[in-house]
Amino acid sequence: MATALINAENTTAVRSAVRIEHVSKSFPDQAGSQLVLDDISLDVAPGEFVTILGASGCGKSTLLNL
Structure with missing residues (x-):
């Protein structure tokens, strides 16, 4: 499933099949x-x-499982 994003000038569409943004993960210890x-x-x-x-x-694997 692709997503389309329009830049600030609304002129160029950027397509992504997968987008991960600013992901962080921690585990308790x-x-x-x-x-x-x-x-x-x-x-x-x-x-x-x-x-x-x-x-x-x-x-x-942690990244892919998220």
């Missing part, structure tokens, strides 16, 4: 909370192929 994602933003255009790479435990 004994010291309070553990911040695992901080201010993540991502735009994926229709038909675009995207890979999320990173070390084990860096938050890839």
